Amino acid sequence: MEQLKTIGRELAMGSQGGFGQSKEFLDLVKSIGEARSKAEEDRIVLSEIDILKRKLLEPDIPKRKMKEYIIRLVYIEMLGHDASFAYIHAVKMSHDDNLLLKRTGYLAVTLFLNEDHDLIILIVNTIQKDLRSDNYLVVCAALNAICRLINEETIPAVLPQVVDLLNHHKEAVRKKAIMALHRFHRKSPSSVSHLISNFRKRLCDNDPGVMGATLCPLFDLITEDVASYKDLVSSFVSILKQVTERRLPKSYDYHQMPAPFIQIKLLKIMALLGSGDKSASEIMYMVLGDLFKKCDSSTNIGNAILYECIRSISCIIPSPKLLEAAADAISKFLKSDSHNLKYMGIDGLGRLIKISPDIAEQHQLAVIDCLEDPDDTLKRKTFELLYKMTKSSNVEVIVDRMIDYMISINDNHYKTEIASRCVELAEQFAPSNQWFIQIMNKVFEHAGDLVNIKVAHNLMRLIAEGFGEDDDDADSKLRLSAVESYLQIMSEPKLPSLFLQVISWVLGEYGTADGKYSASYISGKLCDVADAYSSDETVKGYAVSALMKIYAFEIASGRKVDVLPECQSLIEELLASHSTDLQQRAYELQALLALDARAVESILPLDASCEDIEVDKDLSFLNGYIQQAIESGAQPYISERERSGMLETTDYHSQDHHEVPSHALRFEAYERPKPSSLRTQASTELVPLPEPSYYSEAHQPISTSSVSERESSEIKLRLDGVKQKWGRPSYQSSTSASSTPPQAANGTSSHPDVGVGSSSLKPRSSYESKKPEIYPEKQRLAASLFGGSSSSRSDRKSSSGGHKPAKGTASKPPKENPIPVQPPPDLLDFGEPTATSVTATDPFKELEGLMDSSSQDGGSTDVMGVLYSDAAPVTTTTSVDSLLSELSDSSKGNPGTYQSQTSKGPNSQEALEKDALVRQMGVNPTSQNPTLFKDLLG
């Protein structure tokens, strides 16, 4: 029966006029449809291309025929074959006077050509002519074409006509002209920037369709620049009101909904305008509230509008009533059987959770259902929601879930994303280092090649630094556990390269540190790695360096080193490696084996991976040698700066860019822009010249005006605080660099118990007690996810008694904590006496009062956050402040300086004094290490 119908249709098609196609096209489509394989299809298409090529060469092809050929070519190109030989025919066809032929020509051209194609220039003229046509259908066809064919260069050619068309008597033309203008705006905002007011004008068009079309460009414009459209808030609201009150003609109804697409666009625009604007939001309350009542949630489009309302409410500053309505709508979505609505519900929940964090709790079970749903889209959306609501109390459950899911999928793109989310959450909320390392191991094992290399470096740094110098025991325990886990994992086949690098590095640094494993055991393992992954040079390099460290530690501790035969053969193999890097490593290893204990110890000291290496940039140790050379008649070295300075004076007037030797790369900072060389010359004469040493110290474009206002001694002080943007890192930038994790970790490490001790224990234990029940009982999972279980809450509350509340309440991010009154658990959990006793010597304690003002999002409350966020939230202590102001009054207003200082940890005061002294003496240190200048200062 079905077939009969098909045949009938085919017959009818063959005789159809207008859009109908010929028998040949029918045959082509049919034979392609019946092709059994891609190869067969390709054969058919290629022979078709041959036929068409021949036919197009025939003279005097009737236009009808030509049109059909072109349609066939479009079809062929859609199947992935090149039809470029016929582009010119399509262009020609667009010149035709017959509307249908013209449209076909335009269609083919828009599908074939990109806007930068050479043939476009042949069409622009036609388009210009067509835009002026009296037949509005021709105009529409041309407008349709310009959306795809006009590029930035050709916009001016058609722009005046398109603008004229904005006032065309046919609304269909006005609509398309607006859309075309919008398209121009997207392609090249500058070319239509003077016409933007037209969009506003068209908003008042008599035709609702035109008004609706105007909303598209306005949405874009408002996205770019909210402030200039605030005046339209009430207009949009009143339009929406009229639409919902069914003031539009009945023909705009869609499934009994009045103009739903216009409503949705309006709601989107209102979300933009009301965001962060209380008064604008208030204007919207009424209409939004009405929409919730009016929307028919039985139709798809009704739900689309409802969702859009939720979205708008999550963007504007909502009233409690609206929030409630939105929450109700969400719960309806989540309870629905439709996966689409559940998806929208989860999405809405994710948006609303930012404003009212406790909303998720009512929907725990629905969320868990979605997480276990077979629908991948829904699952991913739910993971996104979980990601948004992760906090330290539920991080373990969520990350475990994510990793399970990550292991189960094959989609590399999403795997990468979820892996990076796992890493991010683990870094931010990890309850303990052990857990963090476990999670990292899992991530590396299953998605190792997909994660960023930085993650690996972070992990290595964490293992190397542990939680601080005060608690070496915990650190070595951590390292041992890492080593153990790695030795275990290593035996698994086919590990990702990045993971192997981490493994090799850790084994090299700490494999033998504990004495539990012998050097030969570890080195054997490392050789295995190098053997098994012999094609991976990076891994091999890591393995060889690890071997070198193992042997170095052995030699340094005075033990006799016997190099395993397989290591020996590995080294020999690498000595002749094609990779120079591997070769060098092998040679270094060989050379090291021949050295005595003392030399080895200074080359590779034990556990010194995080020590600062003092680099003597001035090469002062060569001073004696230089002196000798000069004495024996050598020319003194002229620094590059001085040389370029000479260059500057010699051909000063010759050209504007005199400073830049055109052939050489410049590595120093650019000078301040100079309006003209003459003026600069004058101004440099006026300004009290700062000491030349200062300029050579810091290649820094300091503002000349500030220089002229200050004494030179002040200049020096000021310079220390001024953050340099370019040029060589000066003192300030190097100290601020100390807020990078290594130093920041030291700063926070003054709570030794925080890390590995108490804080890790508490959440851990509560989690473990929960763990066995998770799978049998969804409720439990929900509880652990949403932190709703009363036991854990009381747990936190009881522990909060023993600790300073100031810390707990400090800058609590609302998003991460659904229970508003409840202080963040991670901090409260280390409320053990030891923790508070340590803080007595800690600048942090003094900082607590100031912490409220620090806007760090969760960072200050969260230990891991502090550890891992690059900008650790460290504020000044009052004592430090006064100390500093005594030492140098001009350094006020440089909080950056204090910040980096305090982050140095317990001995920060000492360091500060030194630094201040250093600055007073006008010495510009080049290293982060303040003790470097101990000798200098006496």
Add this chain to the structure above:
Amino acid sequence: MIKAVMMMNTQGKPRLAKFYDFLPVEKQQELIRGVFSVLSSRPENVSNFLEIDSLFGPDSRLVYKHYATLYFVLVFDGSENELAMLDLIQVLVETLDKCFSNVCELDIVFNYSKMHTVLDEIVFGGQVLETRSDEVMKAVEEISK
């Protein structure tokens, strides 16, 4: 903004493909194949939405609807509403239904340029232009007069 409209049959043969930003033919083919392989692996009775960043770049979503032997696919960015896009497919199908009275795959294959005309009346340069199928019909009829 709508990035692409595609129709393909359940065997993965493209029946109509329109990309609102120019893409070379090879890239178009790759995307069509990519979309099909994702769609064909979806079970029944799941949501009609997909996040498809892997194929179309960040913040790309896809809505599809399965009618008999055809997939109707819309790809768009974050500035559109998924449920509304689903209805846009509905609008398109309703209009085609009116055009061809009981549309089927063959109609779409054999009326390639009419399909494009219909689509151009509904989606214009990546934006939704018209959602009233009667209006679309009127416009199409006027053109083919």
